[in-house]
Amino acid sequence: MSESLLDVAAPEASDPDDQFDTRRRPGIWTALGRGKGLAGLILIGVVVALGLLAPLLAPHSPTEQIPGANLVGPSGAHWFGTDEVNRDILSRTLYGIRTDLLVVFLAVPIGAAIGILVGLVSSWWSFTDVIAQRVFDLVLAFPTLILAIALTAFVGPGLRTVFFVIVAVELPVFGRLTRTSVRTVREMPYVEAAHVIGAGSLWQLRRHVLPNSLEPLLVQLAVSMSVAVFIEGAMSFLGLGVRPPQPSLGSLIRDGVRNMYDAPYFAVGPLALVVALVLGLLLVSQALAEARRR
């Protein structure tokens, strides 16, 4: 945001007609069309497509018990093999993706939206700002997993808890990031000018602060989504996440560890999908962050 301001304030001396050129510089979106960003998008796209098309692609229902197929290795009939209660692991993996997608594309944006709102509103007045910052500090001081366990102690395990934990973890992250943007933007001469001519707080927030805070928030959104895959996986791994027989990538990996010696192939598919999803999101966030710096 400071860069675009500089562009306006200090145009190229050689072209006097260009002095008031306020054309936007190419957005950070172009970063998603090439290199890292594109690779990340493709990875995410493949995983999302597999998850969305699960009912069409999966050869069995995720909870169907196939007679006689107990811990069978990968074969033409069962690509990823079967688990200890005769279920097709490929089908469970495809349906398991959906649980992770729900967490990544629903829980994170909800947490982000609440965080942004709290950050915007609280940082405008010093009284609410102090309270919000103290609370954010307190929550952020805890490693995510300890927070997850503590919250599970109070609300019991389940997908709902995973949702709750992700919202609770992301809220202060986005709240604090928004606050930093608000502080920077409100010092800008044009915002001070708007204030002087009598623009209201809400109008300033909506017209100046929010649009200028969008890019860092987008980068954080991609990072937070990869963290959400990690949180779901870790919680399900610890038995705090989805309840059986509902599959998720994390719970499948846990089942894979449990059957490691009898069926070392078990967790390979879920592992590959988790890695693809996390790596895809991370590549997108890196591409966006690099585009911002340019």
Next chain:
Amino acid sequence: MTHYLLRRLPSALVVLAVASFGIFAMVRMVPGDPVSTLAGPDATPEARAAIRADLGLDQPLLTQYVHWLGQLAHLDLGTSYRIGGQVKDLVADGAVNTIVLTLTALLLASLAALVCSVLAVVLDNRWVNAALSFGNTLAIALPTFVTGLVLILLFAVVLPVLPAGGTPPDGFIARPDIAAQYLLLPAVCLALGAGAALTRFLTEALRTEMRQPYVTTARALGISRRRIVLTQALRNALPSAVTVLGIQFGTLLGGAVLVEAIFTWPGLGGLIEEAISGRDYPLVQVLLLLSVTVFVVIQLLTDVVHAWLDPRIRIGGTGS
């Protein structure tokens, strides 16, 4: 220095007081009742009431809280409802295992960071940098449960050279060689993320140092890059890395919960899970309070070390 510590202490104590009451009250508001877990489904109402009175659960909440604080002051942490035995002993046993694991991981992470960042800066080679940066991204990107599982599959199942989990049967001191085998995989798994973050930080700090005028002078005098890094730049870059190390220590303790579950390492992580699922109030509240205390203390220590390194913080504002 003492003055700064005294100024920061009250807010830490307030956080602890609020957290202790919050934990105590919320543990008791959770749906589910330790009495029904203990008494079984067929217990008579009289038997239930007897258990309830025995555990002190029939008293008002505030009375129970004050009683608990009194016990804490005497280091009497109570008896576990379910597992049996003194909470103090259970926590101490778990804590030893968790601390051994975390400290080993911290040591591995620091060593790896030191070696990798010095190598990167001394050699200053395009290929070395690319390899280190690739490994770094991978170590940060891969979730712990992925790296843990891959380590087990590689070194315990495919190449059966190391144990897949558990603690050394003879303890850590009697047979250090066997203990090291048991420690290696979980400690490496735990150290990867922290080591990568630390390497990234230290490399950047060293590169910044290498652009300082004193380095140019030293180079002009004909002193080798390696010697400058080892004798001068490293000494200037290390203090700020210590602060990062403090933050990473907290992250390691949190990550230990997951690593313990992967490698069936009987530490505090497993204990807290067991306590929560069994509604074991005395154990749950002590463990949660312990983790709050640890993180408050780490935050305080990090602030103090930072203030010690940077006089501006010590003398100026409130340190927030």
